[in-house]
Amino acid sequence: MNDTICAISTAQGNGAIAIIRLSGNAAFKITDKIFHPAKANIDTINPKPNSIIFGTIKNNNEIIDEVLVSFFKSPNTYTGEDIVEISCHGSLYIQQKILQLLIKSGARTAYPGEFTQRAFLNGKMDLSQAEAVADLIASSSEAAHKIAINQMRGGFSNELAKLRDNLLQFISLIELELDFGEEDVEFADRNDLLNLIGNIENIITKLIKSFELGNVIKNGVPVAIIGKPNVGKSTLLNAILNEEKAIVSHIAGTTRDSIEDTFNYNGITFRFIDTAGIRETSDTIETLGIERTFQKISQAKIVLALFDANDSREKINTDLKLIAEKTGDNKIIIAVINKIDTANNSIVKIDNHLIYSQINISAKNKDNIETLLDKITDSLNLNQIDNNDVIVSNARHFEALTLALDALTRAKEGINNSISNDFLAMDIREVIHHLAGITGEEISTDEILGNIFGQFCIGK
Numbered sequence: 001m002n003d004t005i006c007a008i009s010t011a012q013g014n015g016a017i018a019i020i021r022l023s024g025n026a027a028f029k030i031t032d033k034i035f036h037p038a039k040a041n042i043d044t045i046n047p048k049p050n051s052i053i054f055g056t057i058k059n060n061n062e063i064i065d066e067v068l069v070s071f072f073k074s075p076n077t078y079t080g081e082d083i084v085e086i087s088c089h090g091s092l093y094i095q096q097k098i099l100q101l102l103i104k105s106g107a108r109t110a111y112p113g114e115f116t117q118r119a120f121l122n123g124k125m126d127l128s129q130a131e132a133v134a135d136l137i138a139s140s141s142e143a144a145h146k147i148a149i150n151q152m153r154g155g156f157s158n159e160l161a162k163l164r165d166n167l168l169q170f171i172s173l174i175e176l177e178l179d180f181g182e183e184d185v186e187f188a189d190r191n192d193l194l195n196l197i198g199n200i201e202n203i204i205t206k207l208i209k210s211f212e213l214g215n216v217i218k219n220g221v222p223v224a225i226i227g228k229p230n231v232g233k234s235t236l237l238n239a240i241l242n243e244e245k246a247i248v249s250h251i252a253g254t255t256r257d258s259i260e261d262t263f264n265y266n267g268i269t270f271r272f273i274d275t276a277g278i279r280e281t282s283d284t285i286e287t288l289g290i291e292r293t294f295q296k297i298s299q300a301k302i303v304l305a306l307f308d309a310n311d312s313r314e315k316i317n318t319d320l321k322l323i324a325e326k327t328g329d330n331k332i333i334i335a336v337i338n339k340i341d342t343a344n345n346s347i348v349k350i351d352n353h354l355i356y357s358q359i360n361i362s363a364k365n366k367d368n369i370e371t372l373l374d375k376i377t378d379s380l381n382l383n384q385i386d387n388n389d390v391i392v393s394n395a396r397h398f399e400a401l402t403l404a405l406d407a408l409t410r411a412k413e414g415i416n417n418s419i420s421n422d423f424l425a426m427d428i429r430e431v432i433h434h435l436a437g438i439t440g441e442e443i444s445t446d447e448i449l450g451n452i453f454g455q456f457c458i459g460k
Contacts, residue, residue, distance in 0.1 A: 001121065004030055005110035006102045008095055015090030020098055023115055026106055027082040028071065033105040034058060034098075035069055035086075047071040057088070057098055064101070065094045079115055080122030120440065127440035128156050131394055135218065142267025143217045147391045156397075159207070159390045160439055163200055167432050170196055174425045190415055197412045200431075204405045207392050211401075212330075213380065214393030216301045220262055220271040223376060224297050226323060227306035232338040236306060236363040237261070237274040240373070265373050268380070273300065297323075302332045302376055309343035309360070316348055324354040332356045332379045336372065338363050397438050404434035 004024025010017070022030065032044045037055040044053065051071050057064040065088045072083040088094050103109065111117075113134075120130045132152035139145040150156070170193065216222065225233045241261055259274040275297075297303060305323045307316045320335060327333060335355045340347055341362040350358050356379050361368040392398055411427035413419075 001118070004107045005114055005118075006099060006107040007110040007115070008099060009085070010090075013090075014092060017087055018090045018095045020086040020088065020095065020102070021115065022084040022086075022102060022107055023077075023079045023081045023110075023118060024107070025082060027084045030102060030105045030107050031069060031084045031086070034101045035067070044069070044071070047073075049073040049076070057086070057101065059097070059101055064097050065089055065091075067098075075122070078124065079118040080124045081118060125152075126157050128160070128394075128397065128438050129154060131396075132156075135393065139218075140220075141217070141264055141269040144269065144393075147214055147217060147393050150390070151393075156390050156392070157439055159203065160435055163203060163435060164432070166196055166200055167428060167435075171425060171428050171432070174421050174428065194412065194415055197408060197415070201405065201408050201412070204401050204408065207390060208398065208401050208405065210390065211392040211395075211398040214391040215395070215398075217268065217380075217391070218393040220269040221302065221380065222271045222273060222300045223302045223304060224273045224275060224300035225304045225306060226275050226297060228308075228319060231306045231308050232363045233274050233306055234259075236304070236336070236338065236361070237272055239363045239366045239369050240272055266377050268377060270376070297327050297331070300327075300331065302334065302379060303327050304334050304336050304372075304376075305355070306336045306338055307348075309337050309339045309347055310345075311348070313348045313350075316350065317352065320350070320352060320354060334359060334372075334375060334379065336361060340367065341365050400434045400437045404431045407431045407434065 002025070004022060004026040006020060006022045009019045009021045028045050028047060034057050035044060035053075035055055036058055037044060037053050039053075042053060047053070049072065053069050053071070054066070055069065056066050068087040070085040070087070072078075072085075074081050074083075077083045086098060088098060099109075116125075116130050116133050119125050120127060125133075129152050132148050136145065136148035136152055139148050173193070225236055227233055237259065241263055260271055263270050263272055303323065305320055307319065316335075316337075320333075324333060333355045335350050335352070335358040337347055337350075337358065337360045339362060340360045341364065347360050357375050359368060359372045359375055361372055363369070392401065407427050407430040411424060411431070414424050414427060
């Protein structure tokens with residue numbers, strides 16, 4: 001933490017410009033050794049905060065590049081330390097040369113993520129916000145961006161802060177009773193404590209449930225296209241992607257392995273998976289492909305059950321029942337009736353509780369493909385993101401919330417069973433510990449004592 005660190009902050013490779021960042025107590029002094037402002041009498045050791053100065057980077061008398069240097073003074077910076085950002089031309093040679101000069105002048109190369117780590121250690125953000133920085137950089141869709149930006153701006157942290165305040169009140173009351181245990185004094189009404197636990201339990205449960213949605217949005221929503229051979233699965237994939245991704249043939253069993261590709265629609269990244277046709281076969285390779293189909297079904301969030309418009313209602317319902325049995329209860333099944341352009345009779349209307357919706361399409365002619373995509377998007381129920389509700393997308397946060405909920409359940413059962421305050425306090429401290437694992441902020445003994453003496457009148 002006493003070192004001044006430096007690194008190239010822009011993407012690797014040639015570009016119009018590149019940015020080299022320094023952070024640390026000696027950032028201004030190190031920059032002054034190699035930077036020469038175009039205007040005379042400009043102090044770069046004690047620069048004006050949030051200023052940009054034009055000049056040159058020199059190695060002794062050799063000019064390396066003309067640059068713009070931005071100066072940011074602590075504590076009002078990203079890391080909480082003095083920061084310098086050198087905007088140079090994007091030549092790989094120039095970037096490396098400036099980096100070498102900075103290291104020669106007293107800086108060291110930053111470790112991966114060290115700028116954000118320093119921001120956390122200096123209290124500029126908590127752990128969940130720090131992790132959101134990486135999610136924001138990696139976001140490839142509007143929905144993933146919304147989740148990351150909301151978390152980075154403190155949406156998740158604010159929710160946890162409310163829980164933390166409630167738990168601080170809770171543990172303070174219990175600790176207070178322990179201090180006055182010999183006098184048999186009860187400061188915490190058990191019904192009030194149960195209500196408090198119930199409220200916290202509801203919030204944590206809601207956050208846990210949001211992970212299923214948040215995780216698939218962060219990594220792309222997996223959509224499996226399944227059905228019998230020759231119903232048009234590969235044609236549908238090609239129509240959605242608007243390219244010939246999968247081989248299309250009238251020969252049954254052409255697709256023997258799953259084919260995947262991503263597609264961004266209305267701000268959501270979908271991972272469409274074309275699978276082998278489901279049927280009885282003696283072909284070893286095709287059998288392996290069908291087994292993989294069922295594996296992909298288990299991984300999918302949405303299942304497009306594809307049927308031929310010329311098939312009877314009875315046949316479609318029989319196949320749909322088989323698909324529903326293989327998918328389980330947590331999948332969104334959309335029945336897609338394909339080949340409506342060749343239908344001899346009226347299109348079958350499926351009245352089945354197993355499906356989310358039915359869409360009639362012609363994959364060959366690309367009829368109703370956009371309607372299908374709209375229905376897929378609607379099935380995710382993304383209104384909660386639009387309303388800025390907190391969505392958990394990090395597996396580590398999900399695990400911590402699950403463990404916190406388990407401990408909270410034990411505390412509730414303990415109150416109902418009149419458990420001693422010692423064990424009750426242990427359960428609540430465990431809840432606090434798991435939530436602190438998300439933000440990195442434990443509740444200390446000093447805070448508990450401060451809360452007790454700050455809110456309760458004990459002999460004054």
